[in-house]
Amino acid sequence: MPRNQQILLDNRPAGEAVAGNFKLVSNETPALQDGQVLVRHHFLSLDPYMRGRMNDSKSYAAPQPLGQVMQGGTVGEVVESRSPKFQPGDKVVGMGGWQQYSVVNAGQPGALRKVDTTHVPLSHYLGAVGMPGVTAWYGLVKIIEPQAGQTVVVSAATGAVGSAFAALAKARGCRAVGIAGGPDKCKYAVEELGFDACIDYKLHNDAASLSAALEGACPKGIDGYFENVGGMVLDAVLPRMNDFGRIALCGMIAGYDGKPLPLSHPALILTARLKLQGFIVSEHMEVWPEALKELGTLVGTGKLRPRESVAQGIEAAPEAFLGLLKGKNFGKQLVKLI
Amino acid sequence: MPRNQQILLDNRPAGEAVAGNFKLVSNETPALQDGQVLVRHHFLSLDPYMRGRMNDSKSYAAPQPLGQVMQGGTVGEVVESRSPKFQPGDKVVGMGGWQQYSVVNAGQPGALRKVDTTHVPLSHYLGAVGMPGVTAWYGLVKIIEPQAGQTVVVSAATGAVGSAFAALAKARGCRAVGIAGGPDKCKYAVEELGFDACIDYKLHNDAASLSAALEGACPKGIDGYFENVGGMVLDAVLPRMNDFGRIALCGMIAGYDGKPLPLSHPALILTARLKLQGFIVSEHMEVWPEALKELGTLVGTGKLRPRESVAQGIEAAPEAFLGLLKGKNFGKQLVKLI
Known part of the structure; x- marks a missing residue:
């Protein structure tokens, strides 16, 4: 069986996450038992939610266990199968974690799914046509529930979720406004992703300034907001929300490093009758x-x-992940393993 | 026509509301025109929402205009009618404002409603069987949507809204827990209003302490919260909310005096997937x-x-209202005018 390089969570962050929280190890992949398949990972997905799970605190998911392989989405190819459901060569998406290979119980519901790469590149099943895309879809369609002509806003606009959000919002006849960091991302948001406008939050030192910029980009106010960030951005958006506006809370990445970020004016939720x-x-x-x-x-x-x-190679995963948390990525952050 | 004593909003509060914001005047009631009725008010309703409207700021309602009669709910008796819809002697509920008499256009939808005082005392149409009661009903039934056996919590528990909330929650098989100020109110909440438990927030100096008390009173966590207060109380409740809990925001009275009260840990909304x-x-x-x-x-x-x-007499309305804002009332605050 092939050697399998893996990245473990070695210790939990004290404040900001650092490379020393992770540890690279190498193991033999175990021999397959009946019903199992061996998957060689082509791409590993890096996502902001992983930072929350590195803390040993109450969150929506159990904390990432110490000393175990970092959990996460993967796409790859079946290289050996002892299950009738999969054949070598099948392209699959799963939760293989931060490692080169995974052994999967093929009978476990949802553990592994075959995908068709005729029209969609394999890596996109970790992004636009995967968990981040469905995340954008759920927040927009099921929580924001926009009507044509309404204005919807998303933070982290050029990330995997924000990119999908723009396309989904435009398909519904909405005005889509993004918030992103830096002129390159904002240009890309408008020229490539279809946003009607994009605001560079790095040009603003406080919520009032960012809020004024939002007022310019959203002359009819904001009907729906998809939150990936929290902190100052949420404070800036809240006063611009129209009556009966909806806010889908998906990420509060700004607070993941342990400093709890307050919401400055919660009374606006009441006065504008927001959800x-x-x-x-x-x-x-x-x-x-x-x-x-x-x-x-x-x-x-x-x-x-x-x-x-x-990023190239399993050993590059920690630095790529820390960059993602600082917004250094441009679009969906992946690690290519072959 | 009778003399009509009225209380006007004379000037807006700078911070805390004070008696000097109001002004008592006396006028003739005007002669009725066709379609109008003259109502003599028996009771005037005092409600926390009025404080919000005294500010000249964006809220869900237009600000109370300066120099005009304070708006508010009233119950009374028709004493003269030039409308076929009402007869002298009819008991009615309306929005007559802080004055002894009002002239009402009877044809205006919702302006005046006849009520039956056979089983329900007239004053209760300003409280339990009026706007505050329906407020409790809407928040509980339409936002919190509790199931039998779930735990629901309400702040300002012995006020008009909280009292109705307890009865409605118990009728649905819920555990009902109140938050109120002082041992007398808490005793009344449990012995008379049917709350399963009531926490005296005055015994707690910070949100952590109040939150610990809530944990004791809500051993299975909190599934629904009805917020009348905001500030420290909301901070204390949030960490006790169960996954998928619902919070109905009805009042944030703690922030009405101009100091915006932040929400300390908004990320809990995400981690517990709250609404x-x-x-x-x-x-x-x-x-x-x-x-x-x-x-x-x-x-x-x-x-x-x-x-x-x-409180007795129109001239007592301002002090009674200021007392309400400080929680000095015990149950629904009224002003009796006859």
Whole structure:
């Protein structure tokens, strides 16, 4: 059996996550038992939610266990199978974790799914046509529920979730406004992703300044907001929300390093009769088929052209992940393993 | 026509509201025109929402205009009518404002409603069987949507809204826990209003302490929270919310005096996948008939026995209102005018 390089969570962050929290090890892949398949990972997905799980605190998911392989989404190819459900050569998406190979019990529901790479590149099943895309779909369609002509806003606009959000919002006749960090990302958001406008939050030192910029970009106010960031950005958006606006809370990455970030004016939720709702997309598996179908069509027809930041080799995963947390990625952050 | 003593908003509060913000004047009531009725007010309702409207800031309602009669709910008796819809002697509920008499256009939808005082005392149409009761009903039934056996919590538990909330929650098989200020109110909440437990927030100097007390009173966590207060109380409740909990935001009285009160840990909304929703009951007139029917039955059958704090005479209204804002009332705060 092949050697398998793996990255473990070695210790938990004290404040900001650092490379020393992780540890690279090498093991033999175990021999397969009946019903198991061996998957060679082509790409590993890096996602902001992983930072939350590195803390040993209450969150929507159990903490990432210490000393074990970092959990995460993977796409790859079946290289050996002792299950009738999979053949060597099958392209599959799963939760293989930060390692080169994984052994999967093929009978476990949802553990491994065959995908078609005719119209959609394999890596996109970790992004636009995967968990991040469905995340955007759920927040927009099920929580924000926009009507044509309404204005919707998303933070981390050029990330995997934000990219899909733009295409989904435009398909519904909405004005889509992004918030991103830096002129390159904002240019890309408008020119490539279809946002009607994009605001560079790095040009603003406080919530009031960012809020004024939002007012300019959203002359009719904001009807729906998809939150990936929290902190100052949420404070800036809240006063711009129209009455009966909806806010989908998907990520609060700004607070993951341990400094709790307050919401400055919660009374606005009352005065504007807003709805705020937190969600995690893996708890809504019933929407995945419908969402993936729409997302696959958007990618297949060129209406959603997601960009990817690709780090090379398993040993590059920790630094790529820490960069993602600082917004250094441009689009979906992946690690290419072959 | 009779003399009509009125209380106007003379100037807006700078910080805390004070008696000098109001002004007592006396006028002749004007002669009736066709379609109008003259109502003599028996009781005037004092409600926390009025404080928000004294500020000249964006809120769900337009600010109370300066130099005009303070707006507010009233119950009374028709003493003169030039409308076929009303006869002298009819008991009516309306929005007559802080004055002894009002002239009402009887044809205006919703302006004046006849009520039956056979089983429900007239004053209760300003409380348990009126706007505050329907407010409790909407937040509980339409936002919190509790199931039998779940735990629901309400702040300002012995006020008009909280009293109705307890009866409605118990009728649905919930564990009902109140938060109120002082041992007398907490005793009353449990012994008279049917709360399973009541926590005296005055015994706690910070959110952590209050939160620990809530943990004791809610051993299975909190599934639904009805917020009348904001500030430290909301901070204390949030960590105790169960996954998928619902919070109905009805009032944030703690922040009405101009100091915006932050929410310390908004990330909990995400990690527990909570829903927070602000509402104002006058925007949901479609539920009033159903809600008033249930509330009237609860009062008529003695399952809801609301207490009232009654100030005597129009000139007592400002001090009674300022006391309400400080929690000095015990149950529904009224001003008796005859």
